[in-house]
Amino acid sequence: MGGTGTGKARAGGDAATLSLGIDIGGTFTDLVLYDNAGGRHWIGKVLTTPDDPARGVIEGVRGLLAGNGIPAARVARVVHATTLFTNALIERKGAVTGLITTEGFRDVLEMGRERKYELYDICLDTPTPIVPRRLRREVAERLGPDGMVEIALDEAALLAEADALVAAGCASLAILFLHAYANPAHEARARALVAARHPSLSITCSHEVAPEIREYERLSTTVANAYVKPLAALYLDRLAGELRALGIGGPFFMMLSNGGLTHVEEAKRTPVQLLESGPAAGALAAAFFGRAGGEEALLALDMGGTTAKAALIEHGEPVIAHSFEAARERRFMEGSGLPILISTIELIEIGAGGGSLASIDALGLLKVGPQSAGAVPGPACYGRGGTMAAVTDADLVLGYLNPGFFLGGAMTIDPAKAEAAMLPLAKATGLTATEVAWGIHDVVNENMASAARVHIAERGKDPRGFALLATGGAGPVHAWHVARKLGLSRLICPPAAGVGSTIGLLMAPARIDRVGTLVSTLPGMDWAACEAAYRALEDDARRVLAETGADVKRIAIRRFADMRYQGQGSEIVVELPKGPYSARSVPGITAAFEAVYRALFTRPLTGVPIMTVKLRVAASAPVKGATVALRAAGGASAQAARKGMRKVFFKDAGGYVDCPVYDRYRLPVDRAIPGPAVVEERESTVVIGPGSRFRQQGDGNLVIAMPGTADRAAAKAKAKAKTKANTAKANPAAKVRPAAKVRPAAKARPAAKARPAAKARPAAKARPAAKARPAAKPRRAAKPGRAAKPARAASARSKPARRAR
Numbered sequence: 001m002g003g004t005g006t007g008k009a010r011a012g013g014d015a016a017t018l019s020l021g022i023d024i025g026g027t028f029t030d031l032v033l034y035d036n037a038g039g040r041h042w043i044g045k046v047l048t049t050p051d052d053p054a055r056g057v058i059e060g061v062r063g064l065l066a067g068n069g070i071p072a073a074r075v076a077r078v079v080h081a082t083t084l085f086t087n088a089l090i091e092r093k094g095a096v097t098g099l100i101t102t103e104g105f106r107d108v109l110e111m112g113r114e115r116k117y118e119l120y121d122i123c124l125d126t127p128t129p130i131v132p133r134r135l136r137r138e139v140a141e142r143l144g145p146d147g148m149v150e151i152a153l154d155e156a157a158l159l160a161e162a163d164a165l166v167a168a169g170c171a172s173l174a175i176l177f178l179h180a181y182a183n184p185a186h187e188a189r190a191r192a193l194v195a196a197r198h199p200s201l202s203i204t205c206s207h208e209v210a211p212e213i214r215e216y217e218r219l220s221t222t223v224a225n226a227y228v229k230p231l232a233a234l235y236l237d238r239l240a241g242e243l244r245a246l247g248i249g250g251p252f253f254m255m256l257s258n259g260g261l262t263h264v265e266e267a268k269r270t271p272v273q274l275l276e277s278g279p280a281a282g283a284l285a286a287a288f289f290g291r292a293g294g295e296e297a298l299l300a301l302d303m304g305g306t307t308a309k310a311a312l313i314e315h316g317e318p319v320i321a322h323s324f325e326a327a328r329e330r331r332f333m334e335g336s337g338l339p340i341l342i343s344t345i346e347l348i349e350i351g352a353g354g355g356s357l358a359s360i361d362a363l364g365l366l367k368v369g370p371q372s373a374g375a376v377p378g379p380a381c382y383g384r385g386g387t388m389a390a391v392t393d394a395d396l397v398l399g400y401l402n403p404g405f406f407l408g409g410a411m412t413i414d415p416a417k418a419e420a421a422m423l424p425l426a427k428a429t430g431l432t433a434t435e436v437a438w439g440i441h442d443v444v445n446e447n448m449a450s451a452a453r454v455h456i457a458e459r460g461k462d463p464r465g466f467a468l469l470a471t472g473g474a475g476p477v478h479a480w481h482v483a484r485k486l487g488l489s490r491l492i493c494p495p496a497a498g499v500g501s502t503i504g505l506l507m508a509p510a511r512i513d514r515v516g517t518l519v520s521t522l523p524g525m526d527w528a529a530c531e532a533a534y535r536a537l538e539d540d541a542r543r544v545l546a547e548t549g550a551d552v553k554r555i556a557i558r559r560f561a562d563m564r565y566q567g568q569g570s571e572i573v574v575e576l577p578k579g580p581y582s583a584r585s586v587p588g589i590t591a592a593f594e595a596v597y598r599a600l601f602t603r604p605l606t607g608v609p610i611m612t613v614k615l616r617v618a619a620s621a622p623v624k625g626a627t628v629a630l631r632a633a634g635g636a637s638a639q640a641a642r643k644g645m646r647k648v649f650f651k652d653a654g655g656y657v658d659c660p661v662y663d664r665y666r667l668p669v670d671r672a673i674p675g676p677a678v679v680e681e682r683e684s685t686v687v688i689g690p691g692s693r694f695r696q697q698g699d700g701n702l703v704i705a706m707p708g709t710a711d712r713a714a715a716k717a718k719a720k721a722k723t724k725a726n727t728a729k730a731n732p733a734a735k736v737r738p739a740a741k742v743r744p745a746a747k748a749r750p751a752a753k754a755r756p757a758a759k760a761r762p763a764a765k766a767r768p769a770a771k772a773r774p775a776a777k778p779r780r781a782a783k784p785g786r787a788a789k790p791a792r793a794a795s796a797r798s799k800p801a802r803r804a805r
Contacts, residue, residue, distance in 0.1 A: 006780045016076040016250060019625045021505035022057055023278050024048055024082040026304025027355050027375045028473065029056045029518070030499040030683075031064050033075070034506050036058065036625045042068045045407055045473075045500050045683055046377045053084055054235060058242045065246070072247030077625055079505040081255040081277035084235060085228045089275070089338065090327045092128070094227035095172040095202065098165035099131045100158065100190065102178040103138040105215070109223065112216050117335030125329045127338050135168060137161035145519075147183030155193060162194045162201075169426040171201040176219050181211040181517045202230045210341040212614055213517045217323070224326065225272035232271035234520045236264050251549055253510075253623070257344035259284050259318060260511020260620055263548045273342050275326055278501055280345040281317040283311040285504030286469045288628070291316045292699040297493075299452055299466045301482065302501060303475035304671035305354045306372045310452050311347035312459065312466070319459075320572060321346035322515075322562075322616070327557035343513035343618070350451045354392040354474040355379055360428045362589045366436075368444045379424045381413040382423035389425055394440035395416035397433060399723055400477050400678065400687050401649035408682030420592075438651060445478055449485035467492055471500025476686040483706055495630050495664075495700030498683025507628040510550035511620040512541040521566055521609040522589065527582045533615055534559060534579060541619035550621035560616035563593050572596055573616070600731065632700040635666035643680065650676060653690050667696045677703075 017037040023030045031044035040305045044064035049056035065072055088094045101108070109129040118124055139158045142151035163172060173194065180187045184207035189207050204226035210218045223665060242250050254267035257276035267274055279302065286300030290313055297316050299315035325337035351370025355378060358368050368391065373379050377391035381403075395401050396418040406413045422433035429436065458461045467490040470479035476493045483491045514537040518530060538557055546552050559579060562571035574596045577588040594604040635641045641662045649660035657676060666683040667673075675692035677683060679702060688694055690706030 002476065008632050009627055016074050017076045017625075018024070018070070019506045020061070020075050020078045020248070021499075021502040022078065022080045023281060023499070023505060024053050024057065024084065025278065025304050025306065025501075026083065026372065027353065027378070029053070029060050030502040031060050032058075032496070032499050032502040032506065033064060033068075033070065034503075034628060036076075036627060039629055039631065041496070041630070042070070043496060043683060045410075045499065047378070050375060052238045053082065054242060058246070061243070061246060061248075068166060073249070075248045075250055077250040077253065077623075078243060079253045079255060079508065080239070081281050081501065081505055082235075082274070083278055085232060085271050086275045086326060088228050088231055089130075089224060090636055092130075093231075094130070095230040096135075096169050097131050097223060097227045098135040098137065098160055098168070098170035099174045099176070099219075099223060099226075100137050100139060100165070101176050101219070102142060103140045104135070105136050105178060106136045108216055108219050115335060117330070117333050120317060125336075127327060127329055127336065127663040130227045131174070132336070135165060135170060137165060141177055141186050143177065143179040143186060144182050145179050145182060147179065149183075149185075153177075153189060155184045155189070158190055159193060159197055162197060166198050166201060166609060170201070172204070172226045172230050174204050174206075174219075174223045176206040176215075176222050178215065180205070180207045181218065184211070185472060202226065202233070204229055209272060210515075211517065212341055212515055213519065214670045217339045217341050220339050221272060224338060225270055228271050232274075233268045240244070240264060245560055251550065254498075255281050255505055255508060256511065257324065257677070258320060258511055258513050258618075259341055259345050259508060261426040261508050261548060261623060262510065262512065262544065266547070269311055272340060275342065276324065276344045276347070277342065279309040279311070279347050280318075281349060281504035281508065282309060282471055282501035283313070283345045283504070284508055285471060285494070285500045286311065287313045287316055287318055288504070288507055289492065289500075289699075289701055290467070290469055293492060293697060293701045293703065295467045295469070295490075295492065297466050298469045299456065299463065299486075299488075301452070301468060301470050301471040301472075301475055301479060302446065303353060303448070303470070303478060304375060305473060306356075307370075308350040308352040308472070308475070309347045310350065310448070310455055311345060311463075312456065313469075319346040320344070320618075341515075348451055348455045350448050352391070352447050353511070354390065354395075356391045356444060358389045358391075358394070358425060359438075360425060364429070366425070366429070366439045366443055370442055371701075372745070379413075379418070381415065381418040383414050387420040387421060388419075389436070389440060391440060391444050393421045394437040395474075395477055397422060397437035398441060399646055399659070400441075401685055402646070402661070402678075402680060403513060405680055405682075409680075419540040426526060429454055434649065434655075438649060441478070442481070442651070444612045445481045445485060448478070449482050452482070452486060464488060468496065471497045472586050473498040473684050475500075476684045478687075480687050480689050480692070480704065480706075483704075491704040491706060492515045493679075493684075493686045493704070495632070495702075496681070496683060497686075498681070503628065503630075507626055509620045509626060510545050510548040510623050511618065514538075514617045514619075516615045517610065517613070518615050519613055521611040522586050523609055525612070527585070528613070530612075531580050534581070534617065537615065538619065541617055545619055545621050546622065550623050552621065555619055555621040558618045560618065561589075561612045562614035562616070563610060563612050565605050566611050566728075571613050572600060588739055630700045632667070632698055633665055633670050634669040634696075634698075635663075637668055638662070638671060639664035641668070646678065648676065648678060648687070650689055657690070664696075664702070667702075669698050712772050 012032040019034045021032040029048045033042040044060050046060040109213050118226040139154050140154040166782040175190050177186045187207050206218050206222040209225045221556040252264050253261040255277040256273045257280050259280045282302035290298040296316045300311045302309045322343050325341045326340050328337035330336045356369035358373045361367050373390045375384050377385035380386045381393050381396050403413050403415050409726050419433050422436045425436045426433050463486045468483045468488050469492040470476045476497050516533050559576045564571045564572050574593050597604045643661045643663050645658050646661050647656040649656050659676045659677045671695050672695045675688040676690045677688045694704040
């Protein structure tokens with residue numbers, strides 16, 4: 001158990017002013033206690049218990065409180081994020097789930113969109129449906145796309161099918177009827193009938209989870225929610241009970257994938273909204289620390305023990321997406337997973353973490369990930385039974401990690417075991433153990449840099465316009481080399497970066513996203529119906545925020561719409577002007593749509609009606625205790641902060657170099673320190689290469705200027721100042737610019753029109769003589785083995801490729 005703080009808390013007499021954040025990752029479970037009144041914080045980090053995640057949480061909380069002398073009664077609130085529900089989808093460990101749907105639509109889950117995510121793969125693996133065909137049942141009923149009843153619900157058949165599914169062992173039921181987004185009456189009636197017959201059955205209706213047009217995506221989201229719903233109820237009830245047993249009586253909040261908080265009952269109702277809760281918290285923390293340092297364009301990299309996640313922060317806020325893919329067949333292949341209609345912070349997941357395993361592929365090349373050692377058995381250096389080389393083992397061999405100060409000394413790691421894990425790879429490649437370790441480190445850095453390049457390019461951005469902000473236990477260890485590969489000039493490592501996502505939990509506002517369907521062109525819009533639909537969504541969002549304990553007087557509501565030109569097949573999400581809406585709102589809504597469309601596709605269309613497809617509302621409000629302010633302690637000098645020297649490997653420096661090691665908690669504020677250097681804190685280690693300079697800001701951020709940045713900035717500033725000075729001096733004379741208008745001489749270009757002489761090119765047309773190249777062919781014939789044969793072989797290879805296309 002690691003911990004940071006300002007010493008023991010007072011044993012009693014304190015008001016409940018502490019916020020507790022809990023984030024369960026694939027390798028570590030992170031905990032942060034923050035004192036909202038005094039600004040102190042305490043940190044805990046324990047290995048995750050995959051067989052029973054709640055057990056690891058309770059052990060960690062108990063140790064954090066006891067180790068720092070903090071009474072449980074001082075905890076005013078708990079905020080939690082977990083990957084448990086995502087893992088249940090990936091590993092197919094949810095509840096036995098049945099589906100009741102409209103007659104004729106039993107196989108939508110398998111048909112999907114009938115699109116291949118890999119066009120030329122004839123042995124393509126498609127996502128296995130969560131609900132097997134034998135547990136998918138149909139009943140007679142039919143609604144039109146306008147919500148009008150075409151065929152009434154057959155209630156007797158409904159109950160008969162529900163009885164059959166319960167008899168088959170179903171613990172959860174998904175109900176989805178065609179066009180229920182337009183009229184939920186049949187689904188609501190079905191829920192009431194089935195719940196009365198089977199009160200212990202968990203039920204999810206599509207209109208409660210995803211009241212959106214497009215049947216396949218809506219169905220996929222509904223069955224995913226039904227699949228994890230019993231697990232969520234069991235886990236959250238148990239964890240809340242265990243926390244109460246410890247004496248923690250404050251409210252219990254869950255982080256949603258959109259970066260907001262909600263109360264436990266809402267999380268139990270729609271746990272599908274929690275699938276990306278942990279990564280979302282990390283992006284929130286990155287945005288917070290970036291704003292504190294005046295950075296509004298950030299690439300946030302969160303590298304933990306199992307995976308790395310990257311997210312873009314623009315204008316100080318994470319980018320929000322409104323769909324997500326879970327349980328992909330191919331981890332990085334879009335379209336290979338289960339589509340989930342939830343609002344989520346847009347990020348990419350990379351199979352790169354401290355536990356990512358290295359191997360040699362069939363071509364003899366070094367590969368790293370996506371397989372991970374996880375928490376059990378973990379990297380070889382953990383001494384828990386792992387023998388394969390992991391990224392953490394490589395970092396230890398290269399000198400980046402301190403075996404005596406891992407997790408602040410709470411956990412011992414073994415350099416000998418790490419080096420032994422390199423030997424099989426060294427033997428297979430003919431390299432030394434150090435060269436293999438550097439190869440592992442470099443490959444995993446390139447994996448992250450490549451994924452980040454693509455992610456940034458897909459948004460039409462240049463990576464060099466961003467600063468890199470690194471969090472996670474392994475993030476600051478690798479960030480310097482990743483930033484170097486991306487050509488970035490600035491790197492930021494916030495305080496307590498090893499638990500960055502958990503800190504993000506404590507600063508999150510309450511937030512609820514709601515969506516509805518309204519298909520209409522702007523010219524043909526029923527504006528009263530549109531305004532009523534928005535107000536219904538806003539009222540529902542306000543209700544949930546009030547139940548969450550948010551400050552209802554400070555609720556901020558933003559309106560969006562999924563829009564397109566009539567005849568197009570896909571929509572773009574547009575933030576709209578504030579309502580209420582009427583026919584007079586058309587110019588403002590049109591301008592908002594065209595601005596987004598122009599940014600994406602350069603030129604809007606003319607003469608084509610604009611239409612809405614979906615209406616969206618994002619409502620947020622601050623919650624009590626969500627104000628976090630971390631400050632640097634501030635030491636006397638860099639020399640006083642130096643802990644010692646250590647051999648650290650830097651490829652550009654030719655190998656191991658003597659490198660100063662600094663205690664982050666004693667670094668001075670706003671003092672530039674040259675690299676190379678290693679800066680240690682309890683939860684992570686910052687590696688800074690040669691040619692860099694770094695300084696600690698008052699907010700605790702460690703800001704690193706990458707090699708050459710200072711020189712380039714100084715040269716640019718000097719040149720700019722010189723130009724400005726010269727211009728200022730020359731201003732009076734500069735007005736003699738009319739003399740520069742002696743361009744009429746340039747008009748003597750008519751002489752240049754004497755190009756007709758150049759038209760003596762007909763002589764160049766004597767190229768037919770050049771066609772006498774056949775005479776040159778004897779030279780090639782004289783060397784048949786060098787040019788002619790490869791050319792014939794290449795053309796022979798290219799023809800089948802053209803035919804294959």
